[in-house]
Amino acid sequence: MKLQPDRIAAANVISGYTRSSVQIGERTWRDSVVLPWQGEVTSWQDARFDTLGPRHFEALAVLGPELVLFGSGNALRFPRPEWLRPLIDRRIGFETMDTAAACRTYNLLAAEGRSVIAALLIDPP
Numbered sequence: 001m002k003l004q005p006d007r008i009a010a011a012n013v014i015s016g017y018t019r020s021s022v023q024i025g026e027r028t029w030r031d032s033v034v035l036p037w038q039g040e041v042t043s044w045q046d047a048r049f050d051t052l053g054p055r056h057f058e059a060l061a062v063l064g065p066e067l068v069l070f071g072s073g074n075a076l077r078f079p080r081p082e083w084l085r086p087l088i089d090r091r092i093g094f095e096t097m098d099t100a101a102a103c104r105t106y107n108l109l110a111a112e113g114r115s116v117i118a119a120l121l122i123d124p125p
Contacts, residue, residue, distance in 0.1 A: 011037055011110045014103045014118070019074050020125040022103060035118040036063055037110045049073060049121055054083050060119055061086035067093040067109065071102030071120035099123075 012035055016023040021030045024041050032047035047056055049072060057079070060068050068087060070079065076098050087094050097105065099120050106118040 011113075012039075012041055013110065014107050017100060017103045020122060022099070022120055022122060029120075030122060032119075032121045034060065034063075035106065035120065036065065037114065037116050044119060044121075047119075047121060049077050052079060052083060054086065056119075057083050058086040060117055061090050061092055063117055064090070064115075065092060065117040066115040067095065067117070069102045069106050069109075069116060069118045070094065070096045071099030071118060072096055073099055073121040073123040 012024060014022060014024055014035070015026075021028050022033060022035075023029070024033070024035060027041075029041075029043075032044040034042050034044045044056065044059075057068075072078070076096070078096050084094055095105070099122065102118050102120055106116060109116040
């Protein structure tokens with residue numbers, strides 16, 4: 001699906017997604033990705049649902065967003081509650097949805113100027 005949101009200066013924007021990729025600006029990502037509302041987009045190292053753990057969510061918490069959107073891949077899957085402790089301890093909001101829904105929600109929140117991070121799992125084809 002192609003997305004065409006209004007652009008906010010310096011905000012990262014998801015411009016499209018498929019079941020096996022996410023396009024952020026002009027770059028297509030085929031591996032899991034961490035997308036902050038502003039700043040550098042990075043690969044979410046070794047992030048597949050079966051390899052997730054507290055260290056993955058600690059890396060998100062360190063970035064200090066207001067909210068983390070967790071895109072769990074093509075299916076809705078929930079992380080274990082103990083993995084979320086780094087976010088809870090910092091009072092960072094957290095929402096789980098499939099990756100397609102996370103992409104749409106991220107663009108809406110980023111367009112509002114919210115400090116949001118999308119942590120998107122990309123399932124292999």
